[in-house]
Amino acid sequence: MKPTDTADPDYFHKVVDCQWACPAHTPVPDYIRLIAQGRFTDAYMVNRRSNVFPGILGRVCDRPCEPACRRGRVEDEPVAICRLKRVAADHKDEVADKLPRAPIAQNGKKIALIGAGPASLTVANDLAPLGYDCTVFEALEKPGGLMISNIPSFRLPERVLDEEIGYILDMGVKLKTGHRIDSLKALLDEGYDAVFVGSGAPKGKELNLPGRQEADANIHIGISWLESVAFDHVKSIGKRVLIIGVGNTAMDCCRTSLRLGADEVKVMARKPREFFKASPWELEDAEEENVEIVVNHSPKAFVIEDGKLVGMTFEIMEYDTDERGRITDTRVVGEKTIPCDDVILAIGQENAFPWIERDLGIEFDKWDVPVVDETTFESTRKGVFFGGDSAFGPKNIIWAVEHGHQAAISIDKHCQGLDVSERLPRGLNLETAKMGHNEWAYSNGYDPSQRRQMTHVELAKRFKDLDTEVELGFDPQQTAVEVERCLNCDVQTVFTASACTECDACIDICPVNCLTITPNGEEADLRQRLSAPADNLDQDLFVSEDLPNTGRVMVKDEDLCLHCGLCAERCPTAAWDMALSEIFLPHADDEAAERARRRAAE
Amino acid sequence: MTSIVKPRIDKHLRRNQLGLTVRDYEGVMSTLCAGCGHDSVTAAFVQAFHEMNLEPHRAAKVSGIGCSSKTTAYFLGQSSGINSVHGRMPSVATGAAAVNPDLYYIGVSGDGDSLSIGIGQFAHAIRRNLNMLYCIENNGVYGLTKGQFSASADIGTKAKYGEVNEQPPIDPVLLALSLGATFVARGFSGDKKQLVPLMKAALAHKGFALIDIVSPCVTFNDHKGSTKSYAHTYEYYHPVIHADFVPEEAEITAEYQDGGAITVPMHHGGNVTLRKLGRDYDPRDRDQAFHLLRTREGSEVLTGLLYIDETKPDMGDMNRLPDEPLNVMDYSKLCPGSAKLAEVMKGYS
Helix, strand or coil: CCCCCCCCHHHHHHHCHHHHHCCCCCCHHHHHHHHHCCCHHHHHHHHHHHHCCHHHHHHHCCCCHHHHCCHHHHCCCCCCHHHHHHHHHHHCCCCHHHCCCCCCCCCCCEEEEECCCHHHHHHHHHHHHHCCEEEEECCCCCCCCHHHHCCCCCCCCHHHHHHHHHHHHCCCCEEECCCCCCCHHHHHCCCCCEEEECCCCCEECCCCCCCCCCCHHHEEEHHHHHHHHHCCCCCCCCCEEEEECCCHHHHHHHHHHHHCCCCEEEEECCCCHHHCCCCHHHHHHHHHCCCEEECCEEEEEEEEECCEEEEEEEEEEEEEECCCCCEEEEEEEEEEEEECCEEEECCCEECCCCCCCCCCCCCECCCCCECCCCCCCECCCCCEEECCHHHHCCCCHHHHHHHHHHHHHHHHHHHCCCCCCCCCCCEEEEEECEEECCEECCCCCCCCCCCCCCCECCHHHHCCCCCCCCECCCCHHHHHHHHHHCCCCCEEEEECHHHCCCCCHHHHHCCCCCEEEECCCCHHHHHHCCCCCCCCCCCCEEECCCCCCCCCEEEEECCCCCCCCHHHHHCCCCCEEEEEEEEECCCHHHHHHHHHHHHHHC | CCCCCCCCCCCCCCCCCCCCCHHHHECCCCCCCCCCHHHHHHHHHHHHHHHCCCCCCCEEEEECCCHHHHHHHHECCCCEEEECCCCCHHHHHHHHHHHCCCCEEEEEEEHHHHHCCCHHHHHHHHHCCCCEEEEEEECCEECCCCCEECCCCCCCCECCCCCECCCCCCCHHHHHHHCCCCEEEEEECCCHHHHHHHHHHHHHCCCEEEEEEECCCCCCCCCCCCCCCHHHHHHHEEEEEEEEEECCCCCCCHHHHCCCCEEEECCCCCEEEEEECCCCCCCCCHHHHHHHHHCCCCCCEEEEEEEECCCCCCHHHHCCCCCCCHHHCCHHHHCCCHHHHHHHHHCCC
């Protein structure tokens, strides 16, 4: 293999699995260290820079970081990253004075943002401090998008939303609630310099089975129903409720039903558990509330008696799977009718753009979804940008935030008359973490503690109203243990081949056998002859330059490295060093600052 | 030494026939200097025992005084050991082996402990063919007393602060050969691919097995001008013959059959196969071993299993000692009583 190019920012970024997996690339180990030092406000600000809504995401993020967490490979459970994010948000001091503000003089550019969800709010958050005049149009009475309409307040209290959305509105962003945009053409005619569409994927999928029309009064579309509950239009539901579908919306529907008077709630799944779309922790939380999850039941018909819904008929399914767990054959082996008073359909949602005229130069594809550039988020019409669920279909809040950041860069460039596709590259800064003899600027010891479990409000107390937050947040003891579980993957192992004497000290001390000195070879071959076979192909091999004494190479399998620094402590020549990496991921303000620097240089 | 103990994470590690990972064969945290060759030798012991599927308590570790002698604490934490008096480890090993021949005796010594203060003990342990693996972690200096030349320092080698050694070195391999040792090898701490199989073969050998291991002192003897530095050893490193221990149940594969590999059946079962590396050399021939060592070119560090003789009786056989350890021997057999004593005494009257 060729020597690894560690100057490429992506190499060390990828080693920080959580940050790499996070769509907004939140520097997780960095803020966990700040929490460990009790610097909650600083931890919050580090978070906010990349994900804008730490308090919200600390409760309801989809957490792509956690399945990626190295700790989950080293032992079984990842670091409770999401919970720690909430610790920062819960315990921070006043941050208003630390937030960017709009400049006294604006730059005269007007931006319209459609939908007050996380994508639009992020665009406004990035652009308002640069002097842009941002107006957010929201059809509902309150801002937040799905964060307010679809996520129940027992998971995400409204005060948290108000606070974090407030920080953005306080930058001088104009918010027009109850203002549905019915025509993009009309909006464009108002002379905005750019339009950002962040209207989400607001259309819940329908299930057209026999009886659907007759029983309409007791059949609800999940996301619309949750919205009606959030805005107090719906205050009760029948005793026996069936939820169709097992995504995260289904989990919110079943738990909300319990708080509106239902006492027998079943979630009906067509497939076995391993095919569920809901996050494992959301499934667990629902099951803790005695929601029954019924597998292998495929909806067949709604059962009507005297014009009223009394039950639903399901086909009982059987599946054959191959060795990889993929379904190879499906059979119907029976039929069953389950009595119920209400049915909630939570089988997915899609984009809908009836309000975008098709002659505006915005191209739609064969699924009637606008064609959007994956880097610039620009549609085929200059100056019209998409982000969040309205860009590439339903994802989650953290993806919407990242879309917002990227779209903000494009909008800024568009308004300045620059090429939107010419963007600042990512960067990397490495700084040694060595403080003295075997002393490091981070806690390098390995704490074998297990993941801390979130404490929940007692079952008896939580169903009294809709707003009792179920999760209590980590207490100081839980926090103190959990922060030490983080392996500090951003403190990188940096190798200088010319200094290596090939004494084997690092190889002997490595607790996870991730180092080897060996003759070089092709990757597939190398992977087999390391100290421990490198069988996780998702993780890179680091290969050094040729070593001075024998011409062999140092190979490191990035898979299980604990970042404990023992290689560097054992290295007599400091050929191994632990260095704190900072990945530079440009936002709109970085682009603007770079422009200013260049202007000043000229 | 390191600031923290090596974390114990072993769910990914290969388990041997006993269901143990290499981590089960480790000892306490090393307090040696970072980069010390001795720590690599320690790691080689751990690996050899693991690969041989020996229970970690089946060893008895004995040592004298010196950096090398500290290392017995760093491997096989579940076995017993004695860190004895300077240069007197062979006596302790002799006593222990006499009363309990059931354990694998591992002596770890240094060039000071074996070639200066303990050279007499070392010589006599060889002479009586004590059944043990005797490793000399050889770095050419007294590291524990700040880097004076030891008896194995080569002529012309430079000390850290500039003195040049003029006294001829004692080569433990030549010494052992001339004293009639039955297993004589040289290794290098930086090459576990050679060292681990050597250790396994030595453990399978019945009798005195010497492995002289070039194990650089990173603090006092790893500079330019030293003939026992990592750089110097790598430059002049010359494996002559590669020994592999092949356990009884495993087949001797074709890899060994070509190129005229030599197979030596071992007393404790299994075979040692010897693969020639470049030179025509038979390690069963003592004269050839002498010749090879006396005619080495320049600074060549000749390594490998240089001499092996499986036919000689060990100390236990020569002295007709019981195979059964005294600690499990029936008391009536161990102490036959006053009537038997009287009978024995009658023989002298």
